[in-house]
Amino acid sequence: MASIGIKDVSKIYNGGVTAVSAVNIDIADGEFIVLVGPSGCGKSTLLRMVAGLETISEGSVTIGDRVVNDVDPADRDIAMVFQNYALYPHMSVYDNLAYGLKNRRTPKAEIDARVAEAARMLELQPYLERKPRALSGGQRQRVAMGRAIVRKPSAFLFDEPLSNLDAKLRVSMRGEIKRLQRRVGTTSIYVTHDQLEAMTLADRLVVLSGGKIEQIGRPLEVYHRPATTFVASFIGSPAMNLVSGEVHGSKLALGPALIELGATVPTQGAVTVGLRAEDLRLHQGLDGSMPFRIDYVEELGAQRLVHGLVGDQPMVAALSAEIPLPETASLSIASFRLHFFDTASGRRIDWAGERAGAAATSTVEFVIS
Amino acid sequence: MNRIRLVDHLVLLLGVFVMVAPVVVAFMTSTHDAVDIHRNGLSFTWGGHFTETYNTVLTRKGGFTGDITGARMILNSLILGIGFAAGKIVLSMLAAYAIVYFRFRFGTLFFWMIFTTLLLPLEVRIVPSYEVMTKLGLTNTYTGLIVPLLASATGTFFFRQFFKSVPEELLEAARIDGAGPVKFFFDILVPLSRTMIAAIFIIMFVYGWNQYLWPTLMTTDERFFTLVRGIKQILLVWVGSNIPDYNEAFALAILAMLPPVMIVLIFQRWFIKGLTESDK
Numbered sequence: 001m002a003s004i005g006i007k008d009v010s011k012i013y014n015g016g017v018t019a020v021s022a023v024n025i026d027i028a029d030g031e032f033i034v035l036v037g038p039s040g041c042g043k044s045t046l047l048r049m050v051a052g053l054e055t056i057s058e059g060s061v062t063i064g065d066r067v068v069n070d071v072d073p074a075d076r077d078i079a080m081v082f083q084n085y086a087l088y089p090h091m092s093v094y095d096n097l098a099y100g101l102k103n104r105r106t107p108k109a110e111i112d113a114r115v116a117e118a119a120r121m122l123e124l125q126p127y128l129e130r131k132p133r134a135l136s137g138g139q140r141q142r143v144a145m146g147r148a149i150v151r152k153p154s155a156f157l158f159d160e161p162l163s164n165l166d167a168k169l170r171v172s173m174r175g176e177i178k179r180l181q182r183r184v185g186t187t188s189i190y191v192t193h194d195q196l197e198a199m200t201l202a203d204r205l206v207v208l209s210g211g212k213i214e215q216i217g218r219p220l221e222v223y224h225r226p227a228t229t230f231v232a233s234f235i236g237s238p239a240m241n242l243v244s245g246e247v248h249g250s251k252l253a254l255g256p257a258l259i260e261l262g263a264t265v266p267t268q269g270a271v272t273v274g275l276r277a278e279d280l281r282l283h284q285g286l287d288g289s290m291p292f293r294i295d296y297v298e299e300l301g302a303q304r305l306v307h308g309l310v311g312d313q314p315m316v317a318a319l320s321a322e323i324p325l326p327e328t329a330s331l332s333i334a335s336f337r338l339h340f341f342d343t344a345s346g347r348r349i350d351w352a353g354e355r356a357g358a359a360a361t362s363t364v365e366f367v368i369s
Numbered sequence: 370m371n372r373i374r375l376v377d378h379l380v381l382l383l384g385v386f387v388m389v390a391p392v393v394v395a396f397m398t399s400t401h402d403a404v405d406i407h408r409n410g411l412s413f414t415w416g417g418h419f420t421e422t423y424n425t426v427l428t429r430k431g432g433f434t435g436d437i438t439g440a441r442m443i444l445n446s447l448i449l450g451i452g453f454a455a456g457k458i459v460l461s462m463l464a465a466y467a468i469v470y471f472r473f474r475f476g477t478l479f480f481w482m483i484f485t486t487l488l489l490p491l492e493v494r495i496v497p498s499y500e501v502m503t504k505l506g507l508t509n510t511y512t513g514l515i516v517p518l519l520a521s522a523t524g525t526f527f528f529r530q531f532f533k534s535v536p537e538e539l540l541e542a543a544r545i546d547g548a549g550p551v552k553f554f555f556d557i558l559v560p561l562s563r564t565m566i567a568a569i570f571i572i573m574f575v576y577g578w579n580q581y582l583w584p585t586l587m588t589t590d591e592r593f594f595t596l597v598r599g600i601k602q603i604l605l606v607w608v609g610s611n612i613p614d615y616n617e618a619f620a621l622a623i624l625a626m627l628p629p630v631m632i633v634l635i636f637q638r639w640f641i642k643g644l645t646e647s648d649k
Binding site: 080 | 536539543546547548556557560561563
């Protein structure tokens with residue numbers, strides 16, 4: 001068990017392509033960190049640099065208090081779980097689990113004990129003599145995790161371990177990974193492109209885009225206070241509605257609607273406004289502040305996603321399935337739930353209203369223009 | 370339905386007949402005595418001289434020096450075939466391992482150099498090869514018979530393609546598990562290549578077993594004669610009123626066929642098992 005420090009780490013490929021640029025992450029002992037981002041954002045490259053499978057172009061990686069830039073992967077005291085499991089196909093489950101220990105000249109009795117313990121933890125005892133091809137996807141994934149556990153490393157590295165499983169299995173394996181990590185308390189770095197996986201697993205998540213960190217924070221912090229428009233659109237399902245509006249004094253103009261903010265925003269003129277689909281309320285007729293032209297509806301069972309236009313900007317509202325959909329509708333939102341982003345840089349603009357509103361429970365009245 | 374089946378069977382039977390009949394004729398003829406064969410030609414019937422002929426072929430000391438038996442020739446052929454196949458596999462696996470897993474200067478160039486030697490059959494380079502062997506004093510040795518034929522572009526190429534299809538993550542997992550290059554090769558790659566090894570062993574053994582030109586050139590000492598050469602030796606006595614020992618030639622031919630057939634049978638089972646159970 002150890003903390004991991006990633007300091008100014010960059011990966012520049014021979015052709016001059018920068019895959020990861022100047023990333024800083026401090027990972028505490030026992031923490032579960034999730035690196036999340038779209039494909040090609042550099043998250044896997046970053047993980048592989050920590051593992052030692054890619055060379056580090058710039059910066060340093062420390063595991064415990066040891067800089068490991070030039071240390072062989074085998075000597076970094078880490079274990080990795082791969083997307084396609086990477087089990088040795090010709091070895092039995094037992095041998096797969098024991099291989100790393102054998103290479104480290106662990107005594108036979110100790111190997112037996114550790115494999116037995118891991119097998120018990122992962123409920124793999126009945127399969128120890130089987131070859132990987134005789135196992136289901138979920139079982140193979142468990143063997144891959146077992147191979148990491150038996151080594152008792154300082155850190156687990158997960159490279160999209162659940163992407164090859166079907167949706168249902170993924171949910172249950174997600175729970176298993178979380179429980180397991182809690183139990184053994186090993187520092188973990190987990191790479192995924194699935195924001196739901198990231199939200200549910202992470203102690204802290206790191207949102208990456210284009211090789212740069214967009215935001216680091218606890219899942220709810222990232223969800224409630226996305227640092228950039230990229231994070232806002234990436235975390236949360238459905239994605240946050242991002243529309244352009246204009247701030248005039250303490251009023252926000254959103255297409256035809258004018259919303260009273262009740263506090264000042266430290267910017268004037270054009271801004272990007274973020275509205276979570278689940279923060280929107282539907283009103284019959286034009287009672288709400290934003291006239292809403294319904295386009296189509298996605299039924300999800302418990303709720304429905306209503307797609308439509310406010311002015312000429314698309315907007316999605318997540319509504320209870322019980323609310324009838326009127327011919328003419330409008331939407332409203334509690335003003336403290338509005339997010340403001342700089343139109344040019346995409347960075348979040350903090351404003352007084354959200355802090356004031358965080359405590360308030362009642363909806364702020366809107367003025368219809 | 371039934372008619373179609375009948376036609377199918379006829380076609381298959383015809384195929385079997387075409388394949389098996391010559392072998393049966395050769396075997397049956399080998400059980401007759403030489404005079405009988407000379408008079409009546411090939412025969413489909415049992416001649417009754419089976420033990421006699423095969424015993425003679427295997428144990429009679431023949432040749433000019435009189436110390437070469439059929440059994441000895443079989444042994445020589447086996448040494449050549451197995452040494453040839455095993456040597457080729459070891460050499461080409463190591464070469465392919467270097468080409469695929471190690472980044473070294475001109476790696477690709479070396480690969481293509483090896484690959485182009487596919488275009489040069491043994492016959493083209495046989496004279497210089499012979500000269501080198503003579504200068505090294507390796508004529509009439511097993512080393513001289515086997516070593517010059519070991520470098521195998523075909524094998525290297527096959528293993529290279531196979532190694533490239535092994536998922537990268539296996540290498541990475543092994544690296545994290547603390548397996549160095551040697552361990553990775555023996556613990557992971559070799560077991561995974563079993564089916565490839567079996568396939569190449571079959572091809573190379575048969576190729577080595579059937580070598581004729583090179584052993585003819587390399588060996589003047591009869592103790593090193595291979596079976597394939599021995600057959601020819603028997604038919605060379607066509608002088609005066611001698612009747613060649615057709616029966617013995619046929620018997621030797623049958624004997625010469627057996628080991629390759631055995632090898633194919635044994636390894637095929639492995640080979641098919643490996644193919645059907647293989648996974649990535």
